[in-house]
Amino acid sequence: MTAHAQTTDPTADMAARPGRGADGWQVLPAERRFAAELAFLAAYDDGPRPPGWALTPRAVVTFIQGSDGEPLCLAKERRTGPDGGELPATLAIPAKFVGERVLVERCVVTLAGERGLLLVGEPGTAKSMLSELLAAAVCGTSALTVQGTAGTTEDAFRYGWNYALLLAQGPTRQALVESPVLTAMRTGRVARIEEVTRCLPEVQDALVSILSDRRINVPELADTDAGVLPAAPGFTVIATANLRDRGVSEMSAALKRRFNFETIGPIADPVTEMELVRRQAIAAVARAGAAYAVDDSVLDALVTVFRDLRSGRSAEGWDVERPGTVMSTAEAVQVAAALALSSAYLPAGDVLDLLPGHLLGVVRKDDQADHGRLVGYWDGPVRRRAEEGAPMWRRLWDLRETLR
Ligand SMILES: Nc1ncnc2c1ncn2[C@@H]1O[C@H](COP(=O)(O)OP(=O)(O)OP(=O)(O)O)[C@@H](O)[C@H]1O
Ligand SMILES: [Mg+2]
Structure with missing residues (x-):
């Protein structure tokens, strides 16, 4: 055990205090908050899934839009969850994102086709929430996220280096630090890029080659197996962009062409x-x-x-x-x-x-x-x-x- 692990964590008892979120988290990520629903839906709909998907496209839509108050019934022989625990016989799925079902269906189909999805709209219309829900349902994690800012560099989309290892060993696969996007590529998952238009255009353009070539070249490792890191089936990107920020219009035409745009509006009703x-x-x-x-x-x-x-x-x-x-x-x-x-x-x-x-x-x-x-x-x-x-x-x- 390391010295660090032995020290008493002063916040360790906080999780037990009343009013704390589950597990001491203030906000649990969607995949943990809705783990029971996701496990139920995975067992409930065992139809064909796009490569790398945890749920069928239809089950992803149900997860986000809800089951209209209707309890879904799970056949007895399917009631074993992924961790061996028992799944409930019936479960009503509550609606999470309030919006048109066809919009959510288009988003899901875009991802099933491994195309990039760009959610654009005014602030506070639940673009980030929808992107988190989609990623959690499609691939089981919403954590592979890059927050776009004016200070975001290409490393955030590609890779960086562990400088201690780099100095000790020179460029090796171990010394390479994956960006969330590269991890998503390697594992065939969904990468989320929040506020993509806040990144400088030349940084955004790193995404063009990722979304077209579906691989990242590592020139420093050119002579090794890690010289080209390919995307596994299932990899795709969900980006969000706020219409009040520096414009979507400033995105290069090449990048725009690699995304399906969905505009998220305020709640109509x-x-x-x-x-x-x-x-x-x-x-x-x-x-x-x-x-x-x-x-x-x-x-x-x-x-x-x-x-x-x-x-x-x-x-x-x-x-x-x-x-x-x-x-x-x-x-x-x-x-x-x-x-x-x-x-x-x-x-x-x-x-x-x-x-x-x-x-x-x-x-x-x-x-x-x-x-x-x-x-x-x-x-x-x-x-x-x-x-x-x-x-x-x-x-x-x-x-x-x-x-x-
Ligand atoms: N259509 C909607 N369905 C469900 N919740 C909504 C909806 N619109 C707004 N909300 C509420 O707004 C909150 C904030 O949404 P979110 O942060 O995802 O918005 P955003 O569009 O990403 O905003 P920003 O552009 O400022 O990043 C949600 O957590 C939810 O409480
Ligand atoms: Mg947002």
């Missing part, structure tokens, strides 16, 4: 968005081990304000001046969770009273004028609804001064 926000707010307080106590009408007001400001039009058809900031579902979820945590930990009066302050925090980011747009929303739709007598909107109208 208000009822579905409301359900998602509610579910996630409940989950946030459950993680904290507290009791959920937010009235649905508060969340209804929250989702309505977000949707009106996002679209520039109220549910009644009135014009609304859109702020420059993105009113994403992800932020609606965060505000809902904050309201739920406030009511659980700091109960004082009506949680609705906290809504204007949170909205101000979301809206007032880059552009000072956005503050005025939120006040304008209060003087428009909020006031009109209050005048029509809706009690919740009357209360919000009374809180107008808190927006100062």
Whole structure:
């Protein structure tokens, strides 16, 4: 045992504290969070799978879109899990990504064809979440991920060196440090590249040869078996790109051609968005081990304000001046969770009273004028609804001064 392993880990008991995530992780990766569902689906659908896939394409879609509340029944002879444990006889798969099934099907078919998949869209539309779910379902891991930044170098897509070994032995296969992309290639898995357009174009272009040649040449090892590292069947890439960042248009034509683009939009249906926000707010307080106590009408007001400001039009058809900031579902979820945590930990009066302050925090980011747009929303739709007598909107109208 090494000296390091013998030292007492000061955080070792944290996993046992109430309110900690499973295994002491704050957020488990999708493949661990949904391990039971993935094992069930692997046994449930034993149809043909693309090379290297853990599930059939249909089972991947079911994992992401859910089984519509229907429990799936597993035949008795298939109830042994991958670790020898027993799988349940029935399991209903909850929906995870809220969006059109055809979009998810197109994503899955793209990956089944070993083509690159690029998920583009406004911030907070669950591109990263969808990419993580797809990778976990297709190949059992979402961990082979590169986060694109302005400082990302080609090494992040190809390989680097362990300099101690390099100095001691010269260039050898052992001294080569694989990037997540190279590991995905070698093992026939899905590599995820987050925010690919934040990488410099010349760095992005390293992906062109990876996606066309499906191998990485290592000139330093040219005379050895490791001089060319080929991709195993099943290898592919899911990249995400945010439309508010430096443009997708700046990607080279050669790279664009190697990806199928899927645009992820905000959730179209208000009822579905409301359900998602509610579910996630409940989950946030459950993680904290507290009791959920937010009235649905508060969340209804929250989702309505977000949707009106996002679209520039109220549910009644009135014009609304859109702020420059993105009113994403992800932020609606965060505000809902904050309201739920406030009511659980700091109960004082009506949680609705906290809504204007949170909205101000979301809206007032880059552009000072956005503050005025939120006040304008209060003087428009909020006031009109209050005048029509809706009690919740009357209360919000009374809180107008808190927006100062
Ligand atoms: N369509 C959706 N289905 C399910 N959850 C959603 C959806 N849209 C937004 N969310 C919520 O938004 C959260 C954030 O999503 P995520 O970080 O994946 O967005 P993103 O599109 O990658 O954003 P960014 O461009 O800022 O990286 C999700 O964890 C989920 O709570
Ligand atoms: Mg993202």
